[in-house]
Amino acid sequence: MGTVSKALSLLDFFSRSQPEIGLSELTRASGLNKATVYRLLSDLQIHGFVEQTGARAYRLGPAVLRLAAIREATVPMRQIVQATLDRLSDTTGETSHLAQIQGDRLVTLAYAYSPAHGTAVRMEDAAVTPFHATATGLAVLAFAGPAFCDRRLAQPLPAFTPDTPTDPADIRARLGRIRASGYSESVGGFEADVHSLAVPLFDATACIGAVAVATPKSRMTPALRARIIAALFDAAHDIVALWGGFLPDELQRLWVDAV
Amino acid sequence: MGTVSKALSLLDFFSRSQPEIGLSELTRASGLNKATVYRLLSDLQIHGFVEQTGARAYRLGPAVLRLAAIREATVPMRQIVQATLDRLSDTTGETSHLAQIQGDRLVTLAYAYSPAHGTAVRMEDAAVTPFHATATGLAVLAFAGPAFCDRRLAQPLPAFTPDTPTDPADIRARLGRIRASGYSESVGGFEADVHSLAVPLFDATACIGAVAVATPKSRMTPALRARIIAALFDAAHDIVALWGGFLPDELQRLWVDAV
DNA sequence: CTGGGTTGGTTCATTATTCAAACCGTTGGT
């Protein structure tokens, strides 16, 4: 294994559950010699990739912030998921879209249509959509953490259609079912004749959005529904890989069970 | 120069003005042999630190996003600037604070008091402050780009004191002077007896906030004002270094001229 | 159409760098 690879692989041991690691712990985890680990850490430290906290631990350094900002400016998340959404729409024959939390709002970041039918659910760029009334919004509420969810459900929950859930207790029950299944579903919750399925997306630390497929109610069948769910799982894996994010192990287990 | 240092130093050539670089260009810029650069890029690519775009250029890869997210979760910006704000307040004997753009708002992220006097300008955690009426807000308006500035000035500009600037043309003139001097000043613009000075802060791509010192009007003197301005420049350097950001060269020239 | 200059990419004998066993001083627990 090359020297550069050894050094970079040390960085991979840092995670959100273990953001600080000591020299001896890294030695054990990596299987490298302690002198080797020390020297590699020193090189990484000189370039700002790690920094030492106190006398007994290392953590990731500020250089990664600068590079991430350049990467983000170069390849905005929207652009790099477009190909994945195009494939998702081709696979399912329906409209796909991706929504992301931006502050207190859920914003449609990207979408794709399929040419498979003369009609399709129509999307709008940068549309702000409600959390409680959409499949993407419900996926986010289910997985973005209790504080976020409580804040959302404490705000007014207007009805957009006769089928919009507006009772916080009812919505919480649905969120429980979404957490149990790993995906969300909205039938006419935001637009009367639209049936949507969605799964949550995570960056390295938290749920930050969701990816969905929307179909006219009249076109949804049990077979299409199953195909959409499987395709959403694949798309979510691809998107978080591109984003440098993660999918919680328990969520992936739910997805395996659902296919 | 060690192999790991060579590889990491290649990453430093990527910038917001040059986010994509070819193999031969990197060879010229780094002074290394093309075969060496190629092999180092391959190692970086295997670990996700760079990726190839098309056939002729490389750019930073998704691994930096994951590491930056871990770093951000570990060391939130607020925590790491607190020590700098403490020193800024000690140096000036007055209240210092840092505000950051969050969507369409300016939010106080951190602040520090000085024990030098019995009275001090009081701050609030997570306070949302107006752009047009505060020194931090004016610093951000001046340096955050015309689109951002136009959007802000197109919104209502309420008066908080008789000294609040509310005429967009007047504010634009002030912003011109701020750009010429490199720092902003508000005298009673938001609270009647507060005199504040601020400088903008940048991440790797844009102005994202400002750092300020606020003093009761009655305590400001020419000597204190000069000391505050110099201390703000030092604090800004420290903060953007911690954040993996940058300060535009022309802004630093203005600051050198102002001291 | 052709030749020249650029590009990304490859090879392998030589050389520079890395490696890791053995060691050090410090700290904390028993």
Add this chain to the structure above:
DNA sequence: ACCAACGGTTTGAATAATGAACCAACCCAG
């Protein structure tokens, strides 16, 4: 006081990295 952990250091031997020379592909001026 002793022991086991920690971070950190040294240096002769071993290994990985180096880079001159080369390749194929592409682009453009003549």
